[in-house]
Amino acid sequence: MNISLTLELVAVGVCAVTGVLAAEGKQVDLFGVLVLAVVTAFGGGTVRDLLLGDVPVAWMRNPYYLLTAMLAGLGTFIVARYRSLPRTVLLVADAFGLALFTLIGTKKGLAFGVTVPVGVMLGVITGVAGGILRDVLTGTIPLVFRPKIYLYATAALCGATVYVLVLHWMPSEVVAAGSSLATTLALRLAAIRWKLELPLFHVRR
């Protein structure tokens, strides 16, 4: 198992945990928790792969993905009963997952020959669509649409854009990927730390 797959599985596990935690106070049972874990972890990549037509979708081809999401979901279900979870650690881990998924999505889109704006958009979709589906399934307006989440999608957008720009001017995959990850992570963590927000939509009467 190489380092890239390991990193991805860590990101899958973290997303699954955040999926489960969204069920707090919603009268959801063990099955619901496992579905939320899987949907949050694979939703973004699935939407991307369906739009690109790359099927069967990625997580169906390697059993480690499903196993990781299920174990993370089951583990959270059990542990959350007896211990409060370390929210700060989870927020940082989730920012890392966002950065990684965005990078993977952007790269995959470009590899399929879409234009640069669509590639960036596929990166953002890969990063945030799992959380959107999670929120739809738990009956709330997606967190990522709202100011109080602090630049979640914006961080992904910047990370994906940086990847494309760096690759254009300095054709090194490693530098581009590293800059992208660093940008998303830094922006997201800074936004949490200093409560940075996008402007709210407001309609004049």
Place this chain on the structure above:
Amino acid sequence: MNISLTLELVAVGVCAVTGVLAAEGKQVDLFGVLVLAVVTAFGGGTVRDLLLGDVPVAWMRNPYYLLTAMLAGLGTFIVARYRSLPRTVLLVADAFGLALFTLIGTKKGLAFGVTVPVGVMLGVITGVAGGILRDVLTGTIPLVFRPKIYLYATAALCGATVYVLVLHWMPSEVVAAGSSLATTLALRLAAIRWKLELPLFHVRR
């Protein structure tokens, strides 16, 4: 029209009826009712076929499917105005539909060469995703995530697992299919009868 298609059309019709009934008290009109009928009846198979990349999806290739769902939806719309529906009959019919859809989904997944856990998962998706979409469209947290539905998805999971296990140790398609249907049906009906539930998700403060 062979027996397998007839059984499937019955299951489609029953799912369509349950889709319509979910609109009770929600200010939905005739068009909404027909969409809910179609989405509930074909949602699970559609998600499965999209994930597998088997498109155009199954119900688009045989006009009987669409016709059955539409007539069931329209019939429910009319009948429900004048008579109360036999809820017990519907619950039993729905359990049969769940068993059949789960079996069909598991078989199709394995026929497309996915691994056994993913095949079981596709069976469960085929059985329950239509109901999840129905609940999302009517603005409620999916019933199947909640304890009070009494082992709906769990019955599907056991039925799909039994199919795979029986086929492994005793390579008879008929025995495996029969055992799977019997397992899902028996577990679901027993759960309704004795109010069996999965444990609820609970977060410690």
Place this chain on the structure above:
Amino acid sequence: MNISLTLELVAVGVCAVTGVLAAEGKQVDLFGVLVLAVVTAFGGGTVRDLLLGDVPVAWMRNPYYLLTAMLAGLGTFIVARYRSLPRTVLLVADAFGLALFTLIGTKKGLAFGVTVPVGVMLGVITGVAGGILRDVLTGTIPLVFRPKIYLYATAALCGATVYVLVLHWMPSEVVAAGSSLATTLALRLAAIRWKLELPLFHVRR
């Protein structure tokens, strides 16, 4: 840029504006507004293309689509702060978009060789699915399922049916397309003007 693409881009822009306006009073930020613009504008076509297996989906192949939806979304975000929008103009423009998207969807379905009822259904899906996704994402039961929207989907259904019928008896693409557009538009505008509604679903106790 030919006339057909121009018309389609206008329809995309109008759908994007209606997507943004659905966010009114929902605490949605700039990112949420842009997602709602894109989802409303491309949701119908995307569902249709996924069901047909025509991927990568249409809007990913021509950057003008994404650009139009984004600019319309951004423009609405800015303008709505300072001026009230001309709702009547928007309603008429939206009726035109519905007519055009329905026609495009029906034609595309038939070109992919589906049966006539499925072709009509794909036309309706292309016309209304974007709005359904918009409503799911903003946490409301889809407007198009409810009587007070005044024959939205029904207008699309009649427009798609007229296209198929005219083409059957008088094989002129132009006449069929024109009749379809006129039917959807006329029915929709008449329904708004005289508040025509489909019957409501009602369950007898």
